[in-house]
Amino acid sequence: MNIAERCTIHEHDVVVIGAGGAGLRAAIEASAAGVSVGVICKSLLGKAHTVMAEGGMAAAMGNVDDRDNWEVHFTDTMRGGQYLNNPIMAERHAREAPARVRELESWGAVFDRTKDGKILQRNFGGHRYPRLAHVGDRTGLELIRTLQDHGIHQGMEVFMEMTVVALLKSGGRIAGAFGYDRERGRLHLWKAKAVILATGGLGKAFRITSNSWEGTGDGQSLAYHAGAELLDMEFVQFHPTGMVWPPSVRGILVTEGVRGEGGVLRNSEGKRFMFDDVPEAYRAQVATDEEEGWRYVCGDKNALRPPELLTRDHVARCINREVKAGRGSPHGGVYLDIGWIKEKIPNASEHIKRKLPSMYHQFKQLAGVDITTERMEVGPTTHYSMGGVAVDGETQESCVPGLFAAGEVGAGLHGANRLGGNSLSDLIVFGKLAGEHAAKFAKSHTPAEVDSAEVEAQARALEAPFERSGSENPFAVHYALQDVMQDLVGIVRTQSEMEQALGKIAELNARHAKVAVSGHREYNPGWHTAVDVHCMLTISEAITRCALERKESRGAQFREDYPQKTAECGTFNLIAKKAADGSMEVRRRAVVPTSAAQKALIEKLK
Amino acid sequence: MSSTPSGSLPNPTRRVEFDVWRGDSAGGEFKTYGVDVAEGMVVLDCIHKIQAEQANDLAVRWNCKAGKCGSCSAEINGQPKLMCMTRMDTLPQGQRVTVEPMRSFPSIRDLVTDVSWNFRVKKKIKPFKPRKPDNADGSWTMYQADVDRVQEFRKCIECFLCQDVCHVLRDHHKHDEFIGPRFLMYTAMLEMNPLDTENRVADLKDHDGIGYCNIGKCCTKVCPEHIGITDNAIIPMKERVVDEFYDPITRLFRMFKPRAS
Ligand SMILES: Cc1cc2nc3c(=O)[nH]c(=O)nc-3n(C[C@H](O)[C@H](O)[C@H](O)COP(=O)(O)OP(=O)(O)OC[C@H]3O[C@@H](n4cnc5c(N)ncnc54)[C@H](O)[C@@H]3O)c2cc1C
Ligand code: SF4
Ligand code: SF4
Ligand code: FES
Numbered sequence: 001m002n003i004a005e006r007c008t009i010h011e012h013d014v015v016v017i018g019a020g021g022a023g024l025r026a027a028i029e030a031s032a033a034g035v036s037v038g039v040i041c042k043s044l045l046g047k048a049h050t051v052m053a054e055g056g057m058a059a060a061m062g063n064v065d066d067r068d069n070w071e072v073h074f075t076d077t078m079r080g081g082q083y084l085n086n087p088i089m090a091e092r093h094a095r096e097a098p099a100r101v102r103e104l105e106s107w108g109a110v111f112d113r114t115k116d117g118k119i120l121q122r123n124f125g126g127h128r129y130p131r132l133a134h135v136g137d138r139t140g141l142e143l144i145r146t147l148q149d150h151g152i153h154q155g156m157e158v159f160m161e162m163t164v165v166a167l168l169k170s171g172g173r174i175a176g177a178f179g180y181d182r183e184r185g186r187l188h189l190w191k192a193k194a195v196i197l198a199t200g201g202l203g204k205a206f207r208i209t210s211n212s213w214e215g216t217g218d219g220q221s222l223a224y225h226a227g228a229e230l231l232d233m234e235f236v237q238f239h240p241t242g243m244v245w246p247p248s249v250r251g252i253l254v255t256e257g258v259r260g261e262g263g264v265l266r267n268s269e270g271k272r273f274m275f276d277d278v279p280e281a282y283r284a285q286v287a288t289d290e291e292e293g294w295r296y297v298c299g300d301k302n303a304l305r306p307p308e309l310l311t312r313d314h315v316a317r318c319i320n321r322e323v324k325a326g327r328g329s330p331h332g333g334v335y336l337d338i339g340w341i342k343e344k345i346p347n348a349s350e351h352i353k354r355k356l357p358s359m360y361h362q363f364k365q366l367a368g369v370d371i372t373t374e375r376m377e378v379g380p381t382t383h384y385s386m387g388g389v390a391v392d393g394e395t396q397e398s399c400v401p402g403l404f405a406a407g408e409v410g411a412g413l414h415g416a417n418r419l420g421g422n423s424l425s426d427l428i429v430f431g432k433l434a435g436e437h438a439a440k441f442a443k444s445h446t447p448a449e450v451d452s453a454e455v456e457a458q459a460r461a462l463e464a465p466f467e468r469s470g471s472e473n474p475f476a477v478h479y480a481l482q483d484v485m486q487d488l489v490g491i492v493r494t495q496s497e498m499e500q501a502l503g504k505i506a507e508l509n510a511r512h513a514k515v516a517v518s519g520h521r522e523y524n525p526g527w528h529t530a531v532d533v534h535c536m537l538t539i540s541e542a543i544t545r546c547a548l549e550r551k552e553s554r555g556a557q558f559r560e561d562y563p564q565k566t567a568e569c570g571t572f573n574l575i576a577k578k579a580a581d582g583s584m585e586v587r588r589r590a591v592v593p594t595s596a597a598q599k600a601l602i603e604k605l606k
Numbered sequence: 607m608s609s610t611p612s613g614s615l616p617n618p619t620r621r622v623e624f625d626v627w628r629g630d631s632a633g634g635e636f637k638t639y640g641v642d643v644a645e646g647m648v649v650l651d652c653i654h655k656i657q658a659e660q661a662n663d664l665a666v667r668w669n670c671k672a673g674k675c676g677s678c679s680a681e682i683n684g685q686p687k688l689m690c691m692t693r694m695d696t697l698p699q700g701q702r703v704t705v706e707p708m709r710s711f712p713s714i715r716d717l718v719t720d721v722s723w724n725f726r727v728k729k730k731i732k733p734f735k736p737r738k739p740d741n742a743d744g745s746w747t748m749y750q751a752d753v754d755r756v757q758e759f760r761k762c763i764e765c766f767l768c769q770d771v772c773h774v775l776r777d778h779h780k781h782d783e784f785i786g787p788r789f790l791m792y793t794a795m796l797e798m799n800p801l802d803t804e805n806r807v808a809d810l811k812d813h814d815g816i817g818y819c820n821i822g823k824c825c826t827k828v829c830p831e832h833i834g835i836t837d838n839a840i841i842p843m844k845e846r847v848v849d850e851f852y853d854p855i856t857r858l859f860r861m862f863k864p865r866a867s
Contacts, residue, residue, distance in 0.1 A: 047675045108734035117747035212669040246646020475658040519663030526662035
């Protein structure tokens with residue numbers, strides 16, 4: 001076919017798919033290297049999921065506690081990830097995050113300040129010292145707006161409200177991307193020497209999630225179908241505190257910052273149940289009583305953290321246990337109480353509103369709850385994917401030459417569980433790295449030839465739902481998938497339920513092949529959903545297959561049938577890859593070894 | 607001891623009739639849909655329900671559903687609002703609800719408008735230009751009190767509701783001469799950043815049309831982030847324009863000593 005007749009063609013050295021923190025940071029870096037850059041995103045600029053991040057970004061600047069440094073941050077990250085992390089990435093992240101945060105300030109970010117005029121840092125789960133640079137509880141907005149406002153002056157071309165549906169290859173290497181604009185439904189082809197995936201997460205595959213509609217696993221699916229490897233897909237983070245009531249807001253995040261500022265968890269009996277079950281690996285770091293926990297919140301360097309600030313996987317499971325044991329709140333959560341700090345400090349109400357303004361508004365407006373005087377009801381919500389596209393820890397390149405990944409769509413840094421605040425710092429550290437190496441790749445390669453037959457096939461698949469006369473509703477297929485993942489591959493997993501899930505995913509794939517959409521091509525949500533569901537089906541299968549293969553409980557994965565962690569399972573990561581026959585194959589790969597120096601650090605800071 | 611959140615366990619529904627504007631740049635009309643509304647639902651939930659059950663092709667823009675991204679702006683019963691933060695129980699009970707797109711921007715389809723003008727306007731404003739870092743590690747020393755005002759402005763989620771409601775744009779269509787409240791405030795934010803060394807005051811007067819603003823405060827009233835757009839941003843910028851261009855002493859001073867950077 002004549003592609004030019006069917007598609008609008010764009011040409012760039014580097015195409016970045018995604019305009020969240022990772023994509024924008026990558027685009028800025030690639031632009032600075034002097035190559036031409038195109039950025040594609042599904043929503044308007046500045047609206048990506050990153051905008052929702054609340055609590056802060058982790059960087060061992062030591063502004064609040066000068067005992068903090070990159071070594072402590074590195075060991076905290078490895079411990080949080082239960083040692084399945086790629087230690088090369090974890091070390092780079094810990095070393096570079098402070099410089100990346102300061103760089104944001106030079107681009108216009110305005111963080112909250114310490115008394116002596118430095119960037120203020122707050123406590124978060126799993127971080128030994130106050131480490132999160134923040135702006136109240138709207139840190140993500142600050143990050144994305146800073147990168148956006150700086151980025152638009154760096155020469156990149158931005159394609160808003162366009163969806164990429166396939167990566168194009170030629171002779172084994174990347175050649176470009178194919179997609180459509182949501183506004184008019186026209187087809188687009190981006191030719192590129194290098195492509196950076198920065199498409200974010202996949203929470204929308206589950207019923208209860210903190211993610212926006214964009215979190216449909218597109219990048220992971222695009223990469224998989226282009227022959228790249230997916231790593232650690234079984235590790236899906238369930239954040240312990242999402243809203244549970246009213247039903248229409250179920251899943252919306254309640255930032256960990258609430259607990260960082262002194263919020264405590266109680267069951268229906270009024271008990272602070274988190275003191276009951278402190279895991280061995282953290283016992284030496286947790287307060288022995290409530291008084292000590294409060295002193296920690298107030299910055300007492302000799303006090304240890306309250307158990308509410310243990311890692312997310314653990315807190316989520318404890319909440320689950322309380323609810324199952326009948327000690328939950330009326331709507332199936334537990335209580336999170338920040339108002340109690342009025343017993344401890346004057347002007348508590350003002351303090352809460354200043355430190356947690358968007359939480360205050362969120363509860364006031366959406367649930368009719370005043371968090372300065374009333375308790376919140378909270379429960380676990382699907383939040384973050386530790387797994388994603390496997391990349392080289394030095395360059396962010398996948399096994400497909402010219403295809404890079406950064407941000408939540410990538411994998412390796414977080415291992416089996418991500419620490420709060422380590423994502424925003426991940427975006428800027430590895431976004432930059434990906435931008436740098438993609439530009440380098442583009443400079444040393446000539447453009448690859450795009451295969452018009454491939455484009456034609458993709459175009460036909462994309463438009464097929466309009467031509468079908470079937471009656472399958474794309475929203476219905478999506479909801480059914482969300483139920484499968486939530487109920488059978490959720491916080492507590494078993495072999496039999498996951499095998500059942502695989503069967504259902506296969507059935508849903510068959511239903512998806514019959515999805516029909518009606519109406520026009522402009523901004524047609526039924527069509528968009530049909531496209532997204534394809535991606536979610538792919539990554540749901542990967543999550544389930546990897547979760548089945550990992551016969552242990554570690555980090556975010558809890559297997560009721562294998563409740564213990566095993567030494568053997570700590571030696572490998574899981575890889576999902578498309579086999580020659582088109583089926584999904586899962587295999588083990590030895591973890592990236594920790595160097596002797598890194599081992600010594602981990603031992604020293606245990 | 608704090609009390610439990612309100613709300614009874616079963617979630618009964620009531621029927622509400624919605625009049626939703628359907629159409630595109632060529633024109634359109636209101637279509638009626640009935641929705642069973644349960645406790646806690648917001649207008650965006652109702653629109654999604656209509657979309658999933660009755661009109662798969664109903665176009666609407668949204669992202670976060672938590673008032674954080676500024677995508678879901680619309681006019682609800684004629685009032686510019688975020689659909690995701692407008693609870694059904696805050697609207698008059700027993701009455702129909704109308705939902706239509708922002709009227710100051712060209713229609714794309716249904717509730718989605720073309721807001722690209724805003725992105726073009728922003729690009730023309732001179733970017734942030736900091737002074738040299740104060741410290742060897744590339745950082746600056748700034749105190750909380752010095753950044754409180756700037757942080758207030760940085761809360762903006764770019765919902766463009768203030769742009770929608772401003773009569774200079776809405777009724778007089780001065781899009782070529784006037785940047786609107788969002789970007790007057792954005793300029794104020796840059797000007798008040800303690801690190802910034804750029805001067806945008808001449809632009810405010812000559813290109814941004816600050817003189818068109820009659821400080822009626824409609825913009826401030828609709829801002830979901832409660833930013834003091836008029837009092838805290840526009841009025842101080844108007845004063846700077848006066849100081850720099852109309853105050854004889856400053857003008858004399860400017861002739862001999864250009865503003866330091
Ligand atoms: C409510 C909430 C609070 C959080 N708080 C914190 C926090 O305090 N600290 C922290 O460190 N982390 C936090 N996180 C996690 C963190 O915000 C995310 O992991 C991170 O923002 C992801 O950024 P990203 O750049 O990888 O992708 P995103 O910001 O998700 O951006 C993805 C981009 O890709 C685009 N895209 C996706 N698919 C396609 C496609 N097919 N074609 C074209 N474009 C596409 C999207 O349009 C978007 O522009 C939070 C997450 C949530 C949900
Ligand atoms: S105060 Fe000025 S900017 Fe705001 S709505 Fe009125 S005229 Fe427009
Ligand atoms: S100033 Fe307020 S109303 Fe205007 S765009 Fe920003 S948040 Fe919206
Ligand atoms: S959907 Fe984000 S503000 Fe309404």
